[in-house]
Amino acid sequence: MHLVAHAGAALAALAGSALAAMAFLGPETGVEGTSGALLALVGALVVALGAGLALWRGLRGFWRILLDGFLLIAAALTALAAWFLMQPLLAAAMVLALLAVLVSLVTLVSHPQRRPSR
């Protein structure tokens, strides 16, 4: 399940990255060339890369909780930034990414994976 969730998060964050790039590069987005739009772009890329890393490495246990927690915060802050940049599509994409990461965390908590016994 967490693979699906991370895939969803990566896709949503990739879409967010594209939207953030469009907002930053303009024209006439109201935020083109601003440090706020650049920050949102970096935030969306970080979430996309982090979710991709989780998919690729299939992290478990502590490292997965750490990464998912980080992704949750990054997605939430990027969504907040997008909201204050008046980029509703970007905000929606990052909320989707956030929800996907949340699903990954919930599945981890409800189905904890144990180390294989020796």
Added chain:
Amino acid sequence: MTCSLLTLPLRSAALAALLAAPALAEQTTWTGFHGDLASTKFADVARFTPATVGNLVRAWEVRTGDVSDGSGDRPATVWSATPVYANGMLYLGTPFYRILALDPATGAEIWSYDSHSTLEALTQPALKNRGVAYWESGQQGPCEKRVYLGTMDAHLHAVDADTGALCPDFGEGGILDVNRWNRVNARFPFSLLQPPLVVGDRLYLGWAGKDWEYAVAPPGNLLALDARTGRLEWELSFIPEEMIPQTGTANIWTAMSADPELGLLYAPVSSPSPNYWGGNRTDPIPLATSVTAVDLETGEVVWSFQHVHHDIWDYDTPAAPQLVDIERDGQTIPALVQTTKQGFLYVLDRRTGEPLFPVEERPVPPSDAEGEVASPTQPFALTPPPTNDPFRMPGVWWLADLTSGGQCSRERETYRYEGIFTPPSEQGTFLYPGTAGANNWGGAAVDDRNDILYVNSMRVVQVLTLIPREEYDRIQGDSGNEEGYYPQEGAPYGIHLTEWRNALGLPCWEPPYGTFAAYDLRSGERLYEVPFGLSQQWGFYGLRDWGSPTLGGPVATAGGVIFIGASMDNRVRALDAATGRELWSDIVDAPVVANPAVFTHDGVDYVVFVAGGNSILKDEVSDQVVAYRLP
């Protein structure tokens, strides 16, 4: 917000009823910066209504190519030109001092004229232009219709309105060197950034100078020129002759109004030099910082109303007054409304200069600066209510204070503030409104059918510090557009001016930073006041209740819609005139700091915005012109 929740709907309903008055004949031209000689900025077009403006579409968009952000060798541009619609064309001046004649329906260039003026910021921190002027003789033939463009280096160009060819009978081969009349204290050229006012067959010309640099500067004057030849017909100086060796300016750098029926021109006169210390000019200069009525034929002063005595705040009269006939007690009174940097709205009888609402002379604080003698009283116009509170500056904003560890609260106790006319000091004085004013060159709009005035305002707090000469010479730093270090050479003080912000760059004062309001000029009552626009920092938008600082003015239309740019969020908007509610908006390249032009061409109504930008709002400039129409 000053309206209570209970009264706002009633007032809005009353205003809506007033706006439903039958429209006058359709206006088809927009012949000047404020639309017409009366500077009403009222467009008699009825198809733009609260029900229809949501459907506005871009008719066309033009980029002139005349733009600089100042990063290269060329100074930055500051473009606040309002297009002139006349002769079936749209005429624009650019900050590279070119004229463009565009097809109003498509934006296609019909002709262009390049003045080849020097692109140096000779008197201003940036290359500036506020448009062109248009004249027609009523006869047929070459140069019987002309467009005039002024330049930073004091040349006035006259070209044929049909072809863009220079008019050889004007000045020397079509170019008039206005600096020939810069005969006294000529420390800088007469920069012609605002186009001349055209009344009949005359051009009335003011100029801009190098503010805050010198104590002794060219004395402000008004030049009346023959529209055909450029010959000087008369000249009026605003500084008493005996004061000229020790001061200067009190010039007209902004647009003017005129009432040809009364034979009067209304001149918004600025403050004398230096702007923030007046020890060299303690004798009265009655015409400085005034609105002055001048006989169009002779240049005689008919009356003058000084709204700041002994101005040491740079509270220039920033805009042409709006001329409006006010109905009162069954009588029609020819009036004018003078918007001011202070936020006072002076409503005067334009025949005599007598106030139509009480104006009080109130005691104001004395100065402790060396050699300074501040005026003991200043005029206060409290009806209609000022756009900005003259008695209390905005409080400390908790968010800025919190994020700076109490920096804002500490500074609030450090600097001097005892109401709007607190004199500049070595300790540092809060300027509220700031030097760019509550209102500036955009002025107000007025609907003459119901005597409703619409005006946007800016709520920015600055800190002005007088720096003793020796210390100034040691520490002087960079200067910019309305902030930084300025020498005031010849005065015992240089100055430092800055916005009151915390270490993170957040404003230390409470929002809103800008508002939009409507006033009933018959009663003097404010009908509504709402936050206007969105402020921005690093791209992030503030909340709607915070508003935005504003530069540039509104246009009122017969359909009950207000068009306005003016905000720092790069948006152009249509507002409901009855409530100030936003009906439509679009994002453009940079803040629109000029007035929009609204006109009808070939039966289609257009609103045209110039998105030029201005670093007073934010460091973003553009060369974009955008026209909107209904589908």
